[in-house]
Amino acid sequence: MTINCMIASEPSMPQSAAKKAPLIFDAKQLQHQTAIPPQFIWPDDEKPSADPPELDVPLIDLRGFLSGDPAAARRASDLVGEACRKHGFFLVVNHGVDEALVAAAHRKMDDFFLQPLPDKQRAARKLGEHCGYASSFTGRFSAKLPWKETLSFEYSAKSGEHHIVEDYFTNTLGQDFTHLGKVYQEYCSSMSRLSLGIMELLGMSLGVERCHFKEFFEANESIMRLNYYPPCQRPYETLGTGPHCDPTSLTILHQDSVGGLQVHVDGQWRSIAPNVDAFVVNIGDTFMALSNGRYNSCLHRAVVNSTTSRKSLAFFLCPDKNRVVRPPPQLVDAAFPRAYPDFDWADLLEFTQKHYRADMNTMTSFSTWINDRRVTHHV
Numbered sequence: 001m002t003i004n005c006m007i008a009s010e011p012s013m014p015q016s017a018a019k020k021a022p023l024i025f026d027a028k029q030l031q032h033q034t035a036i037p038p039q040f041i042w043p044d045d046e047k048p049s050a051d052p053p054e055l056d057v058p059l060i061d062l063r064g065f066l067s068g069d070p071a072a073a074r075r076a077s078d079l080v081g082e083a084c085r086k087h088g089f090f091l092v093v094n095h096g097v098d099e100a101l102v103a104a105a106h107r108k109m110d111d112f113f114l115q116p117l118p119d120k121q122r123a124a125r126k127l128g129e130h131c132g133y134a135s136s137f138t139g140r141f142s143a144k145l146p147w148k149e150t151l152s153f154e155y156s157a158k159s160g161e162h163h164i165v166e167d168y169f170t171n172t173l174g175q176d177f178t179h180l181g182k183v184y185q186e187y188c189s190s191m192s193r194l195s196l197g198i199m200e201l202l203g204m205s206l207g208v209e210r211c212h213f214k215e216f217f218e219a220n221e222s223i224m225r226l227n228y229y230p231p232c233q234r235p236y237e238t239l240g241t242g243p244h245c246d247p248t249s250l251t252i253l254h255q256d257s258v259g260g261l262q263v264h265v266d267g268q269w270r271s272i273a274p275n276v277d278a279f280v281v282n283i284g285d286t287f288m289a290l291s292n293g294r295y296n297s298c299l300h301r302a303v304v305n306s307t308t309s310r311k312s313l314a315f316f317l318c319p320d321k322n323r324v325v326r327p328p329p330q331l332v333d334a335a336f337p338r339a340y341p342d343f344d345w346a347d348l349l350e351f352t353q354k355h356y357r358a359d360m361n362t363m364t365s366f367s368t369w370i371n372d373r374r375v376t377h378h379v
């Protein structure tokens with residue numbers, strides 16, 4: 001199996017317009033090989049260890065809150081706040097999302113990812129854009145490549161855009177994929193509804209009006225990402241997804257029963273055990289900014305294994321692209337002065353797609369970048 005390796009100049013930063021033929025990576029072949037291109041081998045200080053300790057993640061039962069019980073809402077909000085002041089991860093159960101829909105969303109991933117590579121590449125992601133199929137980002141980064149394939153697409157809760165997911169699949173992949181589009185359209189709609197409920201709990205936990213963040217995200221333009229992690233014969237030298245904080249606002253993740261999600265807590269990588277009845281929820285950089293830094297976006301990654309492919313469904317809640325991300329005034333005071341500049345999500349998304357590989361320092365780098373750009377444009 002020939003691989004055209006790209007001799008890249010930059011470490012693992014986004015590539016400028018691809019002047020070189022990118023490394024062509026076919027998971028079906030490489031998943032059986034111990035000879036792995038060096039671009040996939042991570043530095044010693046980032047390699048995963050075997051059997052990390054499990055993180056005891058708060059499990060929040062949403063049944064009472066969703067049925068309108070004020071005491072249950074208060075309890076759930078307190079648990080959310082406690083988790084967000086620690087590591088920013090929590091599990092939700094009795095979340096109201098149909099388990100058959102979740103199962104269908106996982107099953108339909110195989111209909112796309114088990115196709116031959118040329119068929120998948122009909123949906124190939126264009127450089128600088130966030131939607132489409134990416135095979136390990138071989139054309140995007142030159143080192144520390146993630147051992148995964150992804151398919152990302154937009155979901156919009158705006159009126160008049162209720163078929164954007166279905167249309168994406170039909171327009172990109174043809175009528176044979178309309179059934180996938182219908183499943184993911186319904187799945188994303190469920191995720192959006194659940195996200196707005198969690199935004200109520202987050203608002204309550206921060207002591208702002210209960211509907212403040214819910215209204216901010218009512219017309220969300222979110223990103224749905226299907227993560228497909230093929231087996232890897234050197235699982236302790238590679239990573240499925242590298243260490244990062246999500247630049248988005250809220251992530252609702254469903255991991256299958258294989259396991260592989262890890263969170264960095266108190267200087268240690270801890271695994272989050274699979275629980276197919278639960279969604280894993282974490283806040284991202286944009287919500288950290290909306291909370292004026294009172295809640296932290298948390299560092300996490302995904303590891304792979306040598307025997308089984310792993311799948312995860314990640315719904316990334318994002319505001320309307322042109323809503324200004326600014327914390328409510330109640331969250332700005334002498335103890336918590338403004339942590340980040342005003343920005344709109346479109347700018348942060350552009351930054352992660354064209355200028356910076358999201359990691360644990362994205363917001364610091366972005367703040368510098370946006371301030372410099374404002375000065376330059378202002379001059």
Ligand SMILES: C=C1C[C@]23C[C@H]1CC[C@H]2[C@]1(C)CCC[C@@](C)(C(=O)O)[C@H]1[C@@H]3C(=O)O
Pocket residue numbers: 130146223225241242243244245246247248316349352353357358359
């Ligand atoms: C806005 C996004 C950029 C990424 C997908 C969503 C939210 C998470 C981001 C990401 C997963 C963080 C780690 C690096 C990244 C390049 C990846 O491994 O996929 C990020 C995504 C991206 O830029 O495509």
Ligand SMILES: O=C(O)CCC(=O)C(=O)O
Pocket residue numbers: 225227241246253255260261262300301302311312314
């Ligand atoms: O697949 C996982 O468990 C995590 C993926 C992730 O963190 C992401 O896509 O942002």
Ligand SMILES: [Fe+2]
Pocket residue numbers: 244245246251300
């Ligand atoms: Fe993530």
